[in-house]
Amino acid sequence: MKSAFCRCHPAVNLIFFGGVIVFAMLLNHPLFLGISMLSSLAYAVKLKGKPMLKTFFLFLFPLLIGVTLINALTAHYGVTKLCTLWDGNSLTLESIVYGAVTGALVVITITWFMCWNEVVTEDKFMHLFGKRMPHLALLVLMVLRFVPLYINQLKEVMDARKNAGLESEGKFAKIKNACHAVSGVVTWALEHSIETADSMKSRGYGLKGRTSYSRFTLSPADITMVAAMIILITVIAAGKIFGSINASYNPVIRLSGATPLLIFTAAFYAFYCFLPIFFDIEEEIRWNRLYAKT
Amino acid sequence: MEQIICKNLSFSYPLSDSNTLESINFSIKKGEFVVLCGKSGCGKTTLLRHLKKELTPAGKRSGEVIFNGAEISTLGDRDAASKIGFVMQNPESQIVTDKVWHELAFGLENLGEDTASIRLKTAEMATYFGMQDMFDQKISELSGGKKQMLNLASVMVMNPEIIIFDEPTSQLDPIAAGNFLTAVSKINRELGITVVMTEHRLEEVFSCADRVIVMDSGRITIDCTPDELSEKISGTDEFVKLAMPASIRIHSQLSKGKSPLTVNSGAKWLSSLFEEKKLETTRIEPKEFEIKSNAIEIKNVFFRYEKNSTDIIKNLSLDVPEGSIFAVMGGNAAGKSTLLKILSGALKPVSGKIKIFGENIKKSGASVVAMPQSVEALFTRKTVREELAEMKASAEKTEEVIILTRIAGLLDRHPYDVSGGEMQRVALAKLLLKDPGILLLDEPTKGMDAEFKTVFAEILYKLKSKGKTVVMVSHDIEFCSVCADFCTMIFDGAAACVRDSNSFFAGNKFYTTSANRLSRHIFENCVTDKDVIELCKKNLK
Amino acid sequence: MNVKKIAVISVLLTAALIAAACITSQFLSGKEFYYPMAMLIIVTACVPFFISFEKNRPSARELVVLACMSALAVASRAAFYALPTVKPLCAIVIIAAVSLGPQTGFICGVLSMFASNFIFGHGPWTVFQMLGMGAVGLIMGLIFYGRKIRSSRILLAVIGGIISFAVYGLIVDISSVLMMSTDFSLSQILTIYASGLGYNLSHGITTAAILLVAGQIFIEKLDRIKIKFGMF
Incomplete structure (x- = not known):
């Protein structure tokens, strides 16, 4: 396991990721964006290791810059004019800042989704949605079963054709050969699907009241996590509703100042965003203590 | 109830x-x-x-x-x-x-x-x-x-x-x-x-x-019941006989009444048959095969899939005589299929030399074809006829192959609509249209019933008589014993030995045919039913 | 239930939600609500199709063929990973729609996008891609399914290419606009759309090319299975 948070019940994961992503979109105060970005990157690095740093510098950071540039060059609101552009429009401080904020939001959302992809596996997803839609859930499972099968069969067909002396030289001939191979795989897939359907029917598929089995159960730790997240979400939402965290960038940059309420909410927000990391640390400490005793 | x-x-x-x-x-x-x-x-x-x-x-x-x-x-x-x-x-x-x-x-x-x-x-x-x-x-x-x-x-x-x-x-x-x-x-x-x-x-x-x-x-x-069936086996169709265990097959040719059902009881029955009798001939001579030249020469070949993984093929040397049917046996993951892939050119050995008809493997491309384990991988068209046409062979050649593989009745069917054994033959036909000198087969008898196997063996004999070399990787001991001229066992990435099929199976204790296991305490070198029946008849006269 | 009825319900529902969103946005400050709201609207647009699919309790054969087509679509996207503009996925969804019907086409599109993102990574764009591909399947199914023009190679390729360029591109780029734009001025929206134009265009062209070359062969194969199954 890359993270103890992966072991949590899917509902815990769903609430957490739903929370961070929605909050990231709603709380566009720089302090809160900073917290979310820092925590998402930290957790992504924990989950994916060093390659994540590469992703950040080669993809995410340029993306941030790109979004900022598009905004700065195409939007012309704002009162603080910096200079005049070649098309006669003016470059404003507000459009640059708002662009950067939006870019940060894009990066944050993508990073949290990267974490989501590591934590919420197919099984977890199926647990969350399978109960309501058992047939669609089964359909997704079948697709996930078939895909590696077909890719493997394509390899087999290509090999078989090569060994039968059917591979010819030249780019066009190669493409043609690949097309025939794909066509062979399609036939193979469709023909074999008949047997799969028979196997499903013979095991009672189509009876009324199909259920969807999953192996996840709520543990005390999960319940604690849910309770903690609900309290944190309530406090942060209250902070937002009562106006402690406001930020607007158009036409003038107006940010809520560092009031006690803002600092208070920000602390809660930070705790929420770093929750999986805290959870991991707690697990580590407990493990070390157990290990030290024996 | x-x-x-x-x-x-x-x-x-x-x-x-x-x-x-x-x-x-x-x-x-x-x-x-x-x-x-x-x-x-x-x-x-x-x-x-x-x-x-x-x-x-x-x-x-x-x-x-x-x-x-x-x-x-x-x-x-x-x-x-x-x-x-x-x-x-x-x-x-x-x-x-x-x-x-x-x-x-x-x-x-x-x-x-x-x-x-x-x-x-x-x-x-x-x-x-x-x-x-x-x-x-x-x-x-x-x-x-x-x-x-x-x-x-x-x-x-x-x-x-x-x-x-x-x-x-x-x-x-x-x-x-x-x-x-x-x-x-x-x-x-x-x-x-x-x-x-x-x-x-x-x-x-x-x-x-x-x-x-x-x-x-x-x-x-x-x-x-199986017991009753073993009694009336001689009156049944050929395909029933072929499908029976070796002990019944042998027994039904030699005497009447209840047959032994297992190798163990078959061996006891055979002993009782020759009790207090003097045996004249107890040995069958292996079929002669005159080796003219080698179709494939493998010298000290090593292979592994990744740079740092262990060797799958280790220092393997093997000569396959031209015009022979050569069986490669061995357990799972012993490297049999890998060897076939190397011979077909799909994989390249890390070191060692492979010569095909005396030439380096790269040049000989067309003269080696391989039949995959699941032959469905060879089919991409709508009818068997189109499948054959894809190989771009001459009309006479096509006609010849159709007759050889007995698929004339299947030409207008969809390749997926024919039975398993027929599919195997269509695949074989497709490969033969390339007119290969060497045919590589990966588990050719998978999914074939006993009757199809005899038909398939006959096709292989015909190919052999035309001077083709057949190398097959198989688990099917009975089929290899009947059909192969030479057998080898691959274990731990190297070929253990190459012998003619009679001495190969007679030399093994477990990895051998039922007919051999049930007759080895009396006869030498008997591998197939035919061998056992032949010797029994000679001695009983 | 008739697929046209479902489509109408879905469109009405979406329109109602968009209207509601426009009204509420008068009271909410800023654009930060737009993206979550758009996601909500898109999911709602799919719901009538999902409910009707569940209610109909598809037979094993329908389910297997649908899974098979979607898996082929996903596998094709994975196979051409290195060439991002060559996405046979769209062509396969269109073929499924044309020969199995608009509703199947919709589910196939939604499902293959959803499942393939288990390989390529989910993001906020997943829902947009799902709806976009589903809409392509739905529209192509409504135009071609059970009609004579189905066997016209050129029409299939041309219309398929246009729909995949226009409909899929339009819907997916909404995601980029909502994500990146700050003032939703026309110039900004056009800039963002223009940046995706090249990609969308090549996507449409490759889809048309694949349909032209392989469309009818593929449809024939499906027809054979339909006869063998005795389905639809």
Whole structure:
């Protein structure tokens, strides 16, 4: 396991990721964006290791810059004019800042989704949605079963054709050969699907009241996590509703100042965003203590 | 108690004027192990499908199928699904979901069971079948044998009273097939589950079956115990004889009455036959094969898949004489298939030399073709005719190959509509159109019944007589013993030895044919039924 | 239920939600609500199709063929991973729609996008891609399914290419606009759309090319299975 948070019940994961992503979109105060970005990157690095740093510098950071540039060059609101552009429009401080904020939001959302992809596996997803839609859930499972099968069969067909002396030289001939191979795989897939359907029917598929089995159960730790997240979400939402965290960038940059309420909410927000990391640390400490005793 | 009764069952498919099943009558008692055999296309599968409500084919049907006292079509859907299990031929395509635990739960989900009871039942089944270790695994990572075992377990988890098997081991290697049949006979013995099975490999099922039913063109011709069948075997069709275990095959040629069913009792019978008799000839001379030149020369070849992985092929040297049928045997993962891939040029050895007809392997491209293990991979067109046309061979050549492989009647059929054995021959035809000097075959007899195997062997003989070299990788000891000129065993990435097939099998103690195991205490070098019968006749005169 | 009815319900529902969103946005400050709201609207647009699919309790054969087509679509996207503009996925969804019907086409599109993102990574764009591909399947199915023009190679390729360019591109780029734009001025929206134009265009062209070359062969194969199955 890359993270103890992966072991949590899917509902815990769903609430957490739903929370961070929605909050990231709603709380566009720089302090809160900073917290979310820092925590998402930290957790992504924990989950994916060093390659994540590469992703950040080669993809995410340029993306941030790109979004900022598009905004700065195409939007012309704002009162603080910096200079005049070649098309006669003016470059404003507000459009640059708002662009950067939006870019940060894009990066944050993508990073949290990267974490989501590591934590919420197919099984977890199926647990969350399978109960309501058992047939669609089964359909997704079948697709996930078939895909590696077909890719493997394509390899087999290509090999078989090569060994039968059917591979010819030249780019066009190669493409043609690949097309025939794909066509062979399609036939193979469709023909074999008949047997799969028979196997499903013979095991009672189509009876009324199909259920969807999953192996996840709520543990005390999960319940604690849910309770903690609900309290944190309530406090942060209250902070937002009562106006402690406001930020607007158009036409003038107006940010809520560092009031006690803002600092208070920000602390809660930070705790929420770093929750999986805290959870991991707690697990580590407990493990070390157990290990030290024996 | 009679669990299934078939009364006067006749059936014909739509658009067909002849009956596929013709007044079938039989009954099966609870807890029986019944083996159903017959030529391919004799209606076995159609009959089996009539015993499973959901799979009953559409068509004209008369007569009755009674399950537990009631007509099977009146059986409730829920009971029909859970009480009668059905396991099919292809392990891969029966699987529905992507994980082992989910596949086990699939049937129970359909029945609408709640989470707690599914948890209990899947756990119980996984433990019974020893699947705890693979419970979390992705199914795509399992071997064919494991997959078929999973199919059995996911039927068993629904608590059936009877399980129907349609050639369940035909796609498995002998070791996996043996394990599977052991598991089937275990659930039959320990849990009293009725088993109805069609099977090519009668050798292994014969000793655990209670009854054998033989079908021929839609009718039941024999319905008796294995013991009784062994008595009347000489009066039956050729295909029944071919499908019998070696002890029965040999016995039926030499004397009348009850045959021994196993190798052990066969050996005892053979001893009693020659008690206090002086034996004149006790040795069969191996077939002579004159080696002119070598088609393939492999010298000190090493191969591994990745730079830092262990060697799959280690210092392997092997010469394959031109014009011979050369069998490469060995256990799973011994490197047999890898060797074939190296010979076909699909993989390149890390070091060592391979010469094909004296030339370096790269230059000889067209003269080597390989038949894959699942021949379906070779088919991409709509009809067999188009498949052959794809090879761009001359009309005469095509005609010649069609006659050689006996596929003239199949030309306008879709390649997926022909039977397994026919598919194999179509694939072979396709390859022969390249006019290769060397033919590589990977498990060619997989899924073939005994009769198809003899036809296939004849085709190989004809190829040999034309000077072609055939290299086959196979688990099929009986087939190799009949067909091959030379055999070798690959173990741990190297060839153990190369001998002519008689001395090869006679030299092995376990990895050898039944005929050899049952006669080795009296005769030397006897490998096939023919050898044993020949020597017996000589000595009995 | 008739697929046209479902489509109408879905469109009405979406329109109602968009209207509601416009009204509420008067009271909410800023654009930060737009993206979550758009996601909500898109999911709602799919719901009528999902419910009707579940209610109809598809037979094993329908389910397997649908899974098979979607898996082929996903596998094709994975196979051409290195060439991002060559996405046979769209062509396969169109073929499924044309020969199995608009509703199947919709589910196939939604499902293949959803499942393939288990390989390529889910993001906020997943829902947009799902709806976009589903809409392509739905529209192509409504135009071609069960009609004579189905066997016209050129029409299939041309209309398929246009729909995949226009409909899929339009819907997916909404995601980029909502994500990146700050003032939703026309110039900004056009800039963002223009940046995706090249990609969308090549996507449409490759889809048309694949349909032209392989469309009818593929449809024939499906027809054969339909006959063998005795379905639809």
